[in-house]
Amino acid sequence: xxxxxxxxxxxxxxxxxxxxxxxxxxxxxxxxIMEEPLGLINAMLPLRFKFKSxxxxxxxxxxxxxxxxxxxxxxxxxxxxxxxxxxxxxxYDIGKQLVEFAIHKYGAKxxxxxxxxxxxxxxxxFNLFINGCGxxxxxxxxxxxxxxxxxxxxxxxxxxxxxxxxxxxxQLYNSELINIYKPSLIRDEKEYQxxxxxxxxxxxxxxxxxxxxSKILGYFSITTTDNLNYILDIxxxxxxxxxxxxxxxxxxxxxxxKKRAFYPLIKQKKYIKNSEIFENYLNSKNYTPIQTQQILxxxxxxxxxxxxxNWQVFILGENQVTN
Numbered sequence: 001x002x003x004x005x006x007x008x009x010x011x012x013x014x015x016x017x018x019x020x021x022x023x024x025x026x027x028x029x030x031x032x033i034m035e036e037p038l039g040l041i042n043a044m045l046p047l048r049f050k051f052k053s054x055x056x057x058x059x060x061x062x063x064x065x066x067x068x069x070x071x072x073x074x075x076x077x078x079x080x081x082x083x084x085x086x087x088x089x090x091x092y093d094i095g096k097q098l099v100e101f102a103i104h105k106y107g108a109k110x111x112x113x114x115x116x117x118x119x120x121x122x123x124x125x126f127n128l129f130i131n132g133c134g135x136x137x138x139x140x141x142x143x144x145x146x147x148x149x150x151x152x153x154x155x156x157x158x159x160x161x162x163x164x165x166x167x168x169x170x171q172l173y174n175s176e177l178i179n180i181y182k183p184s185l186i187r188d189e190k191e192y193q194x195x196x197x198x199x200x201x202x203x204x205x206x207x208x209x210x211x212x213x214s215k216i217l218g219y220f221s222i223t224t225t226d227n228l229n230y231i232l233d234i235x236x237x238x239x240x241x242x243x244x245x246x247x248x249x250x251x252x253x254x255x256x257x258k259k260r261a262f263y264p265l266i267k268q269k270k271y272i273k274n275s276e277i278f279e280n281y282l283n284s285k286n287y288t289p290i291q292t293q294q295i296l297x298x299x300x301x302x303x304x305x306x307x308x309x310n311w312q313v314f315i316l317g318e319n320q321v322t323n
Contacts, residue, residue: 004057058098081116085099136297139181172237
């Protein structure tokens with residue numbers, strides 16, 4: 001048995017491993033592997049300078065039985081996201097070993113917390129991370145689909161976010177967190193800054209602010225990993241009444257300037273003060289909730305608990321964490 005870094009030469013075997021997944025997943029893996037020269041440079045850098053995600057494989061008798069992908073949080077390299085975990089059916093312990101490997105490897109490099117976002121209906125996945133790997137359930141997010149986006153120009157005031165805004169954006173976000181979630185979800189101002197080598201990231205993100213004089217009242221962003229599905233994320237000061245129609249329309253117009261066909265998904269953060277108000281708005285627009293994801297967190301790293309003998313087996317797909 002060996003756990004090692006994924007290389008270009010592993011692609012044929014990896015392709016067979018993920019053959020049960022959709023074409024998009026195969027394409028993402030192919031793109032990641034084809035960028036191996038960048039991956040080698042990334043692997044040699046200290047944690048604070050890494051600019052790409054990293055994938056590791058579980059190999060036994062020259063056969064690849066599992067893969068895990070790790071990504072640091074932009075602006076905070078010590079907050080680690082597990083973005084992909086795949087293993088063959090009936091090989092549950094391999095998934096556990098891959099998670100344990102990642103926790104110890106990155107914990108030794110200085111990582112202080114690990115996060116994974118999973119679909120709420122995946123009970124076996126909860127067992128793996130919570131009972132088996134020492135993660136705890138923290139919060140949840142729901143993605144809402146806009147079935148037929150129709151962007152129209154508006155006179156709504158906004159501007160592109162600058163690095164100089166990062167401190168005020170972080171203060172806005174942290175102030176809007178419900179208190180019980182603050183210990184795990186509070187963010188540093190550097191997490192709202194463009195970082196070195198951002199062009200090599202596995203995703204593309206555009207940031208915007210709503211300001212009034214020197215005060216930032218709102219922040220919203222557009223994130224995509226495939227230039228087809230776009231996640232729209234909004235944080236506003238709960239002390240003000242905002243027209244969400246206008247904010248969302250701005251984002252749709254921004255995407256439409258570059259893409260003729262796209263699929264917008266609105267993120268509802270259920271750990272934010274105005275989450276219920278925002279949910280009522282989304283329902284009033286007849287947007288469709290398509291997925292609720294649970295955020296699981298492990299603070300620092302500790303020895304992984306023993307596996308229960310009565311757990312079921314689950315084949316894990318990708319769950320992407322985007323801040």
